[in-house]
Amino acid sequence: MMRSPEEQQIIDRYVMRPKWTIMSKRADFAEIGRKFGIDPVVARVITNRGICGDDNINMYLNGGADLLHDPGLMKDLPEGCRIVMDKLENGSRIRIISDYDVDGVTSNYILLLGLRKVWAQIHGARPEECEIVDYDIPHRIHDGYGIKNRLIDAAKADGVDTIITCDNGIAAFEQIKYAKTIGMTVIVTDHHQVPYQENGDGTKTYTLPPADAVIDNQRVDCQYPFKGLCGAGVACKFIQYLYRLCGIDEREIQEFFEVLGLATNCDMMDLVDENRIFVKYALESLKDSRNPGLNALMRLSGKNEKKITTYDLGFLIGPCINAAGRLGDARTSLEFLLEKNAAKAETKAAELIQINNDRKSMTENGVKLITKMLEDATIAGEIGDTATLADHVIVAYIPDVHESVVGIIASKLKEAYSRPVMIFTDSEHAGILKGSGRSIESYNMYEHLSRVKSYFREFGGHAMAAGFSIESSRLGELRRVLNEQCALTDEDITPKVRIDVGMPLQYLARQSMRITEQLYLLEPYGKGNRKALFGQANVPVRKASILGKNRNLLKLVLDIGENQYMEAIYFDPDEFVNNIKQWFGADECDKMLNGRPNKVVIDMVYYPEINEFRNTRNVQIRLERYDKCD
Structure with a gap:
């Protein structure tokens, strides 16, 4: 989009030019280099990442499965695993209910195959003979995020005794309360922030759902040493402990590291500590994946046996798995991962690639439309309910865009303008908007939205991303309040180019x-x-x-x-x-x-x-x- 020099000057007034800074963290780089056999320049880079101390540096450079943390340290995890062991021994039906994105689908995949393997170990059978463990995934459009009463009623009607959530559930207080009132056992596995009420003295009162076990490494009373796991990471830890209980070699958990590394990267988790191990494994394993679907997806994408990067995970493979949940039914993606027949897997891989290509086109059109709306309003100097680049928190409505791509659009705008972005569009219910937000390091989106949660019908998420719904009549007021409360400075929204050396x-x-x-x-x-x-x-x-x-x-x-x-x-x-x-x-x-x-x-x-x-x-x-x- 071509702008006149005068128009571009107005836009440039609000879009900060990147600031170059040379990092200056101090350490004995020569000594670190000597200990670990690296150049002092490389030692300086590691120090700039906040990696200090011999154990942490060794984990960063050489971390492998032998350095993973003990899953038994996670609050409620041992208790939850013992409940599930009892259910598997007694033949009670178990249903796994996940989110519909990559993290949710892979969490479901890990729990499904892991639980069936444990059942087989207990009963001396083959995992594929297990009929008591199945799955469900909410539909993005019809259900929205997380477990809903419809899914609970469907499980009850199917004779399901126990529901295990993954990558959701921590905020589903009313839904889990309902499941308990109709006699169901519920195990929550999640990694999202625990809902809380901020008190007048600045303290927080946290609210956990009334499940039989609530496993979430974000719990303040959880002693697990690493808080950065994605939902698939928590699910994998759950299966690892089940393996321990039933006598399966815990090293067999590594068969899930391929999809776990994919989920870790796609869910934008920090690539530190255990996450580096999972993603390293995925990058190597995907070059010749034993999973027929992933192998076909890599081959059709032209990446087989070539060096695979985190870019490929986040922008090539992950979006294909995400696309089915965005534009249709996420169960398509789970069935793709579960497919054993190579020919059928290739057909499903081709379908996912096509769905993702449709999604990319929709996203590009949406980004162009909202960019023009924002910049036109900025040039015109509009005020009131219209979002402009004068806002430090962009809260914008975009019509005629599929609600499944608003999160990607928000991410693109966050990168372009270096500030928190919340994008809304129409839902299937008149007068109700659905939206998604992406944030920057200096703005904890979950905390800021928690302070204005009365504006939302639903919301949840974490520091860097959130999802929500709101009555359309309240959108302008939300934009005004968030910007009035926002303490971001021009320095905060100035992109930083951090030079290591x-x-x-x-x-x-x-x-x-x-x-x-x-x-x-x-x-x-x-x-x-x-x-x-x-x-x-x-x-x-x-x-x-x-x-x-x-x-x-x-x-x-x-x-x-x-x-x-x-x-x-x-x-x-x-x-x-x-x-x-x-x-x-x-x-x-x-x-x-x-x-x-x-x-x-x-x-x-x-x-x-x-x-x-x-x-x-x-x-x-x-x-x-x-x-x-x-």
Whole structure:
């Protein structure tokens, strides 16, 4: 969308330019390097991630299944497992009810296969012979998030004795109370924030649902040492303890790490502590998955046997599994994971890819529409109930968009404007809007929404994301109140580019292969463990070439001094060329593109990576950010 210079100036007034900062955490980097056999530069990066102490550094670099925490430390988990063991021994029917996203579907998958395996161990049978453990998943449109009375009534009608929730249930007080009144046993496994009431003195009174066991590592009375598990992580811990009780080797839990790592990444959990172990396992396992569905999905996506990254988990594989729950029935995705026939699995994988392609198109259209609405209102200087970029908390309504994609739209806008975003659209009930929110580090969305929960019909979530419904007549008031109460400063909504080390390219050139290979030890990168970034000022660009069939790759030749040069790549050639023309003039840009002496000098943020081509390995620079030298 092209804007006039005057219009763009108005928008730029509210969209903060990224601020570059060099991190300055202190430690004995040389000693850390000596102990763990890494370059001091790499030791500095680890320290910048808050990883301190030999045990934590060892867990970060070398963590494996032998370093996982004991599931027995989780509050109510041993009691919940003993209840379930009794039900399995006595042949009582058990139904697993999950959320409809990747975390929910994989949680259901882990509990379903794990419980059937335990049943088989108890009864000397095969897991596929188990008929007393089944599943259900709420429909996003008809049911909304979490367990509902309809699902409870359906379970009761089917003769189900026990319901186990996963990735939901912690906020379902009334629904679980209802299930108990009709004689059902209920086990909650969840990882979301426990609902609370904020008291006048600043303390919080937490409310747990009246289940027979409430297993949630977010409970304040839970002694489990890691609070960052996703719902599938809690489910996996539950099955691990059941294996312990019935005599199955606990190491067999590792068969679930593939889907657990996928859920961990897709649910935007911090990639620290145990989560690094799960995601590392998934990245390796998915190259040749034993799961027919996942194997077909990887093959059809062109990723089989290639290096798989957290980007692939979050933007390729995960969205395909998510898409069925967003646009249809999430049971489609669970059946896809459960499918044993390779041919049928491939057909289902192709269906999920197509559903996801439809979802991507809907999302792109929604992002364009809401971006135009926001920016037009900002330029016009509108006030009242209309969201603008003058708001530090964006609360916006978008018509004619499928409610299942509003969370993705909110995420895109949060990245674009670096502030909390809540997007609403029409539900199937007249006068009721459904929405989803995504937040930034300096704004705990769950806590802020808890303070205004009277505005919502329903809401739940955690610090970085939430889901909710509201009467349409109250939306404008909600926007006003949230912005009035918001204490975010311009500094808070300014994107931060955190540079780990101001490392001269000459130093990298001397140590290039060694440092770059060691940086791969820090993977997987993602939330809570961002990619290492390095910086250097005043780098002359000797030549720039636009390459690729679609002319979408820029290759730079950088002068690093002492008659040495390094190559760098960047993936937006048009943007780079336009900026160079603006900063240095068309003539200097033309000289750069033709490899002639020029005056183009940039400050740069970069990441070194190994490029392999025709059995030759060399280090190249990936340009992450750049700016004109001051």
